[in-house]
Amino acid sequence: MGIPQLLQTFEKLKKPETKSFPVTDENGASPHRPAAVIDGSALAYHILSRYLKNLSKENRVPSILGFEYAAYQRSVVSWLREIEYGFKIIGIYIDGHLPLYKTETRISRIQTSIAHLSRLRTLSTSTIDLSKTPNFTPTPPLLIAAFTQAILNHDRWKELVATVPGEADAFCAKAAWEYSSSTKDDLAVVFTSDSDLVVYPARGHTRVAVFNDVVFETGADGKRRVKVSLWAPGHIEKILGGDGDSERIMRLAWCLLYDPMKVAKAVSGSNKGASLKGVVVGKEFAEQYTFPVDIEEDSIVPPRVILDSRAAEVIYSSQIYGKYRHPPSSPKGVEVPIYLPVLVEDLSKSSAWAIGRGFRTTAYKLLFNKDTVIQEMHRKGVAVNKTHIRLANETTEDNQLAEDGISELPNELNEVKLKIVFEILAEYENKNAPLAEVDILALLAATTKLPTGSSTLPTTWMNQWTWPRTHLFAQLMAGAWSLYLLKTVAYLPNLNKKGIIDDNLIQLLSSFPELLDVMDAQRFMAVYTLVPADRKGMSKKAKARARKKVKLEHVASSDGGSVKGFVKKLFTEEDWKGVESVLKIVGDMRRAREEELEDDEEETSGAHSYMGMTIG
Structure with a gap:
């Protein structure tokens, strides 16, 4: 305050x-x-x-x-x-x-x-x-x-x-x-x-x-x-002439904000606090300094501890748990503002919070009535803006992601954290700016816990934090936080989950690791520490081509080994099999897309134009 x-x-x-x-004490009793x-x-x-x-x-x-x-x-x-x-x-x-x-x-x-x-x-x-x-x-x-x-x-x-x-x-x-x-x-x-x-x-x-x-x-x-x-607030209250219930202190605090002329008179002279008798404190101001009412035990008592404050705020903004709020308050109308964590991201790109919106929407559907309109508050461009999510008719493909899952993933890779990685990959693929293999490995490294007893990670330097990498990590954080929110909400007591969240996804969420174990910046940047970053003098197109051509087998690390060899040390043997499977899926997807493009070019190669119409 x-x-x-x-x-x-x-x-x-x-x-x-x-x-x-x-x-x-003087007798040497216990401290x-x-x-x-x-x-x-x-x-x-x-x-x-x-x-x-x-x-x-x-x-x-x-x-x-x-x-x-x-x-x-x-x-x-x-x-x-x-x-x-x-x-x-x-x-x-x-x-x-x-x-x-x-x-x-x-x-x-x-x-x-x-x-x-x-x-x-x-x-x-x-x-x-x-x-x-x-x-x-x-x-x-x-x-x-x-x-x-x-x-x-x-x-x-x-x-x-x-x-x-x-x-x-x-x-x-x-x-x-x-x-x-x-x-x-x-x-x-x-x-x-x-x-x-x-x-x-x-x-x-x-x-x-x-x-x-x-x-x-x-x-x-x-x-x-x-x-x-x-x-000692009780002593200060008595000096001001109060009876110990903080009434005079509150009036003095109110005057500091709204009537400062009375403050000097209230704290000086022999009759301190006398000038505060006629002060009427605003209702909203006084409400801030009242004690919360004890929560009565019932069937939907909220959990005592919710790991993240922003997630807790989503829960206490809902109609189900909103009755416990202090001070009591209700959003006007059907619109509920949700303040997403502020991320360090590249302002030249769209908001990192586009990642994970499907998971967050499912969490909102579990908590809020159908007629609720969620206002997600986050960066858009260079300003704070709102993304409106209408729960009654939210049917876009983006917001079906949590329910549908990713069918391309084989069973052995059906880990919910990989859904974040594939959603980020899809974001870049759809914008025709596919991530390099090193970026994919960095994401996978960040989402996997460092094996016990593994070697120390390389030192990260200032010049390795480029804007594209920073934005990529922000997207990973957005996705992980969204999954964490969904997992937290999905396990709240007495929520109606039928028709909103699939039982298979609930089962997957149970294996979602601790929030802080799914976004390790040191492991993320460790992959980049061994990749040459100095491309000064190159044009933007040349830099883009260089990024796409990075092949880990051919990039030498400082100890004479390959980056791929080093990266394998970041994972357990079992994890590395998953990494190779992900890279294979991505490779197959891209090859299939390239073949489709080649087929399209062949179909139109014999075509010719006549008065604005394509013939062929």
Whole structure:
């Protein structure tokens, strides 16, 4: 949310108290650790910002575009372990739905990203150089999914994490309030990046700590401690003359946004807060700072954890699960906006989100009524635009892909992740710009997990991230996310699946791997690291011909072997059989098409034109 100058204003009333935990009393009793409630979405971005600050100029492009989610997840685990030296974690809450009044803000943020991307595309025409636009640092689109998965992989925390049907703020504040209410002297601290957590109702033992003020240190006794600056909203409320229910704090926050002239009077003089008595807070503003209602147990309770926030938002936008949203809201009419993750893609090409639309449409059909019109919000050209999907009459070939499957795949290759690869291949074939064999291998490498004990991947350099490769990887991400969404929705309780999704596809979806295992940027780029990329001085047509003529058997790698030999090391023996089968299918398809074209040329070769008519 964010209210300008909020903490600076509160600091005039009561400065935050700096403390180190755990605290051991004079009698040497066991160290005491207060309770910690963590705003998971805010923590995910806080850890990302620390990660980005440590990147060198040379590593910025490969590290951001080829984001190492595994390394990031290790940072998440490390932070949680550090915080546990001083606190006992009682809850980690992740955004699962953003309110409708944030629509303009969300569209503005997407448009800003597109504007940065457009400038980068202009200044960095071949390989991507992020230093050309230093204010633009693309956010990894699956950051929250990686954060959530890191927590779910640890028995100590997996029962503490929840994807909530709203912004995490209100759920964090409620958890701290309930804990403080049930204990006499124990602190409950909400850790967040949002200063307006101070505005929520609070008990005397509720505190708020901002991530940037958290310091992990080693004490004189050699033991690890956590130093924090604690804001006490209950104390601030009393200073303002309130009775502890946050009414005065909320009025002061409202004035900061809409009536700043009253703020100075409210925080100065001996009768602080008196000028706030007549302030009437707007309904929508006050609604943001109410506690969510407890979910009643029934037959369609949503899952406690949904891996990705964007997928959770799709689910909570539906009529079935929408009743759990906080604050309560309903889209106007039958149109439902769906905000797809922002991808780093080539603006000279059509949106990467064309890939996977069939899978997403099937997910929408499972969740929404027939008369619903889905508005997918994503880039079109250089602007944010909408793709309308009408569920009542969506019958285009593109949107039948999920139901129909790909009949060309033999049984041993009937893996749902390969449907993404073939959909991307079809996209390029239909535009008469077929992918080179190296591109196909890169896609297959990215969708396959690295074999255990295999050798280290080659180092990826800045000049290997070209726009075509970046766009190709964005298409892979779009397809994988779409399949993940369909799998998540298909396994929700009590959905009517009959006539919408085929049982065979549900069975295939069960074998779909973890989302982050289907788009490995390091494995994707590893194939390209051994392919000559320097084609300066060549015309566009010559470059295109060179790309098509790349034959892996003839491209020497740095260790004297062939690229094909190296690529075989990226796969298990079983996987490599599948790779060869895919390449054979693609080769057969292209040969068949070429034969058809030759036949067409032969049929028309004897024809002649007479007064505009073709005779022959």
